[in-house]
Amino acid sequence: MSTHVDTFSYDDAIVRKFLWATIIWGLVGFLAGLLIALQLANPIFNFDISWLSFGRLRPLHTNAVIFAFAGNAIFTGAYYSTQRLLKTRMFSDGLSNFHFWGWQAIIVAAAITLPLGFTQAKEYAELEWPIDIAIAVVWVAFAINFFGTIARRRERHIYVAIWFYIASIITVAILHIFNNLSVPAGLFKSYSLYAGVQDAFMQWWYGHNAVAFFLTTPFLGLMYYFMPKAAERPVFSYKLSILHFWTIVFLYIWAGPHHLHYTALPDWASTLGMLFSVMLWMPSWGGMVNGLLTLRGAWHKVTEEPVLKFFVVAITAYGMSTFEGPMLSVKSVNALAHYTDWIIAHVHTGALGWNGLLTFGMVYWLAPRLFQAPLHSKKLAEVHFWIASFGILLYVAAIYSAGITQGLMWRAFDETGRLAYPDFVETVMQLMPMYWVRVVGGTLYIVGACIFAYNIFRTWQARPKTYEVPMVSAPPLPAVYVDEHPAPVPAGAIARFTSAGWHRRWERLPTLFTVMVVVAVVVASLAEIIPTFLIKSNVPTIASVRPYTPLELVGRDLYIREGCFNCHSQMVRPLRHETERFGEYSKPGEFVYDHPFLWGSRRIGPDLARVGGKYPDLWHLRHFEEPTSLVQNSIMPGYRHLVERELDFDGIQARVDAMVMLGVPYGEAVRNAPELARAQANDVGARIVEGGGQAGMETREVVALIAYLQRLGKDIQQAGGVAAAPGATP
């Protein structure tokens, strides 16, 4: 054994940077959430400003909370713990700082482009292609820095927290790249490489696993470091760590299709999504069990230590939402919950409870160590804990009841066989009291976050003039590994397997470990992706389905720009109450030219899959100008700017050309898209005048959107299409 000892220091300056970014973006993300909650309670809070409308701000809220708040929290904890768990400074301070500033620049770019309406219309993957490329570059820099650190470690084996970081870094990169593949049609405009059913599949493969590998596995990594540190107790079970780690990594990937139950996605995919979600229940709970049981013998500390209080409630929230996830993925439960606020409540149990409280606890633990001063006030941290917990309770209680109420109203029939609540707005009105309670709950959570920020700020103010940089000593890893405590190898294959000696070996071979993670993720992904793309019968062709006209295409892009998909689905499920309410259920073949798909995930307003031809053009015009003039009590904001802005006819050709690159058969529109668009716009304008509306609309953006809406759901009613359901209700 070598007697040589290295002396080195950890880079805590980068941890401090990420910590401040976490706090600042957290406040921004929460406030954006409060604003959109207010907009649902009263549309007056859209302020009649295009870039402040719900459709544009909802993605800003989700992106800010997930990638800015939770993202920076992950980096804070990972940069702190990785160095210590591997007994080495980060591989490169330069890469650390590139990662930090690059990530913040991406967040700023998101905060500017999303309100401007630049979006890919895929949930949590809204950012347009230049920003996507930047994300990939920064993520790769982070990966190089992280794996470089592993390569330089002075600890032979990698600890479970590191396993979770590895899985997160690898999988997020794969998900991000393959879901965002697209063809640009301008600097901030692109069309997804995939269409319709396949695009939906890829999106929820990504979307579900963003929850898994951005909001779950990295936070489990944080939990495995900060929980035993704060509790000063050993982790409950090493074997449980192994089993729940690998089962999470492998099983999670399959579960994405449960976001698409009863849609045009083929049944087999939907079923796999459900079954793997059910199997995920215990692997997820493995994290909860290991976290909570680590506190055995230390529960008395929870009463005195706010950090542990935050951790306990965070892990409990994790347990609740990972029970609820499998439950919601059961098809019959999903039929009720899908498109309602139930899902919103579910994700907020996770985000406010698990991610939020774990982050707060972690920062309270880190602040005195990073700022080298005692926490300003333990009492305020306690106050924060109680306010935040109560706020979460109010929020989710209100929104669970809202979701279940609306789900039940949608499916209710009266004794004459008619829908009991045929007026969609009536079902929205029922939710208003709950929406106000949510506003109160969210406000409490934000008050808590402000107290938190103040507490950390005051702690920082008490810091020493210059931070002390403690030097650490550790021997370098010898070239050859010698097991100093060889465990006896049990006889028998099963005993050898359960003794986990093989896994111990993987832990000292991080390259092998990483390869195994990649294999698990890729095998699970391909098992569903390959059949989705190759089996033709998944998407039976419908002869009458044609590409959108150039005007409809640009109208669709306006629908995307305004974020209409955030409130309106375009997917009638084969459920009797839905076909009664909206018309014939949606067929997979109807979406073959939909780059991207726009099925939506929440019905704040009615489904639009069959809205074509339901109302006259003039109705749509008046409705965009002022929705409440036609639909009393509507909470949709007005879109007067669509009526005022001139449509960019000349820009249409580039859009059509990009679609042609994706294989959409555009025929003569390849050459003269603007002319075709102008001709169709003139027709719409003339119909508006004929109906008694104002002249001059044919040059405005609104005509394109009207043309698109009037097309929706019409193709299968043409000859050669599927026969329409006998008289659906309006």
Next chain:
Amino acid sequence: MADKSQHEDKLLEHEYDGIREYDNPMPRWWLWTFYATILFVPLYYLLPHPFGEGDGNVAEYEASVAAARAAMPEQVAPTVTDEQLVALQGDRAVLAEGKAVYETNCAACHRADGGGLIGPNLTDDAWIHGGSPTQIHHTIAVGVLAKGMPPWERLLRPEQVNAVTAYVLSLVGTNPPNPKPPEGPAPATGT
């Protein structure tokens, strides 16, 4: 699994930044529940609907539609005559109901006072689809899909359709301000 007591809280040798781990076995309830969820997979494919997969979403949907039809045979709305509809105008309760139905469903396109907006003026003598009480009743009940007029009988009960017809009849001749110009022929019989 090895005997529980033997393994209880035995610390493993390794240590990371002060963090130790126990060699505890996985909790039995946890492991057995996990096995049960795995067993659920073959069971789900074997069991019939509603416990298992069944024939798929579309088949289930079609069965539910057929079941609903069987339970609720097509109701033929009782026919109404011109005289009955005219007589309903004298019933204040019916008119009040008709007004409520009108304000919720019709006012958006025909204006609250019936003067016409996106839909035609209902207060003049001109009727695009016929101006007799039963013709108006028919237009409301069946709709004019090509022009965006929905078939209201699917949403409204027969007595509600009658009531709103009576209310519309009561609007004729009210001369609201700024009406939409008359569309369609005036009835040959005159007023």
